[in-house]
Amino acid sequence: MPDSDVMEPDGAFIALEKVEKVFEVRKKAGFLKRERRQVRAVDSISFTVARGEMVGYIGPNGAGKSTTIKMLTGILTPSAGRLRVAGIDPSRQRTRLAHRIGVVFGQRTTLWWDLPLIDSYRLAHRMYRIPDARFRENLDRCVELLELGDLLDVPVRQLSLGQRMRGDIAAALLHDPEVLYLDEPTIGLDVVSKAKVRGFLKELNAARGTTVLLTTHDLQDIEQLCSRVMVIDHGRLMYDGALAGLHEAGESERTLVVDLERELPPIEVPSCRVVRVEGPRQWLAFAAGQSAAPLVASIAAEYPLVDLSVREPDIEAVIAKMYAGKAVS
Numbered sequence: 001m002p003d004s005d006v007m008e009p010d011g012a013f014i015a016l017e018k019v020e021k022v023f024e025v026r027k028k029a030g031f032l033k034r035e036r037r038q039v040r041a042v043d044s045i046s047f048t049v050a051r052g053e054m055v056g057y058i059g060p061n062g063a064g065k066s067t068t069i070k071m072l073t074g075i076l077t078p079s080a081g082r083l084r085v086a087g088i089d090p091s092r093q094r095t096r097l098a099h100r101i102g103v104v105f106g107q108r109t110t111l112w113w114d115l116p117l118i119d120s121y122r123l124a125h126r127m128y129r130i131p132d133a134r135f136r137e138n139l140d141r142c143v144e145l146l147e148l149g150d151l152l153d154v155p156v157r158q159l160s161l162g163q164r165m166r167g168d169i170a171a172a173l174l175h176d177p178e179v180l181y182l183d184e185p186t187i188g189l190d191v192v193s194k195a196k197v198r199g200f201l202k203e204l205n206a207a208r209g210t211t212v213l214l215t216t217h218d219l220q221d222i223e224q225l226c227s228r229v230m231v232i233d234h235g236r237l238m239y240d241g242a243l244a245g246l247h248e249a250g251e252s253e254r255t256l257v258v259d260l261e262r263e264l265p266p267i268e269v270p271s272c273r274v275v276r277v278e279g280p281r282q283w284l285a286f287a288a289g290q291s292a293a294p295l296v297a298s299i300a301a302e303y304p305l306v307d308l309s310v311r312e313p314d315i316e317a318v319i320a321k322m323y324a325g326k327a328v329s
């Protein structure tokens with residue numbers, strides 16, 4: 001049984017306090033000379049995750065995401081700060097923690113390449129000492145929901161990327177982990193496979209309350225799965241909050257698309273600007289935090305309005321803007 005009573009005082013399941021990771025790297029600086037340099041991969045990061053939360057962890061390449069995940073699993077030891085998962089210090093009690101967490105790295109597999117899929121699961125059964133009935137139950141559930149029935153006897157090397165990914169997710173869940181770290185779980189998958197993986201994760205979180213920390217470059221993963229997102233860049237936390245709030249933090253704009261009865265000069269109403277005109281259709285940009293209602297009212301009062309719609313800002317653009325901004329303290 002998981003010792004769920006071992007928790008941070010504020011009930012946080014994952015807790016990081018001013019966590020840092022500094023790597024020492026040696027760089028060639030001449031014929032024989034080597035220069036020592038420090039890379040601050042994670043720079044004083046603090047956050048907490050409550051049990052059952054599904055949180056997105058995003059950032060550009062080299063931002064420090066994988067380093068954070070490696071510290072959370074105990075593979076790497078922080079250079080400074082305090083880190084706890086289920087009350088456990090991961091680098092000190094890695095084996096004990098291993099029974100409570102599941103990890104999926106999209107770019108690498110934990111499955112045995114030359115063996116049928118089922119053999120990797122049997123190995124996990126013994127390695128984690130999962131009680132027989134529990135193992136059966138979890139395997140049956142994963143096989144059904146991840147559609148692995150026809151694949152169990154197939155050697156892993158013969159599986160497609162999407163099939164292998166589903167196989168990897170099942171392998172990470174057979175021992176009932178309370179938290180699942182996913183590093184790029186949909187990378188390289190086609191639309192159908194992505195939908196299957198996302199659907200499964202949603203179900204897992206809803207039915208079992210599994211805490212999920214999701215690292216991805218696919219923002220649709222975040223939009224469809226996570227109510228909260230953390231943005232990291234240059235090892236620092238730039239944003240931690242609701243996905244919707246990213247728009248405001250990125251000072252982004254929404255667009256009002258207006259269809260008029262006929263072609264007219266650019267609309268002139270306060271607090272917005274026309275960014276495009278095509279025949280009777282005009283595009284007006286306004287601050288994302290501002291309500292569209294007064295804008296619509298004044299356009300309707302002064303112009304022959306036929307139809308309109310509001311477009312949300314492109315999340316990619318919002319995040320790109322954030323990367324160029326400043327970190328949160």
Ligand SMILES: Nc1ncnc2c1ncn2[C@@H]1O[C@H](COP(=O)(O)OP(=O)(O)OP(=O)(O)O)[C@@H](O)[C@H]1O
Binds near residue numbers: 023
């Ligand atoms: N073992 C290591 N030794 C030296 N530097 C490292 C090591 N691991 C990571 N780094 C450096 O730390 C920084 C953060 O790397 P990390 O892999 O955590 O980024 P990431 O956000 O996961 O990037 P990506 O999206 O490309 O996977 C990078 O500058 C990287 O070069």
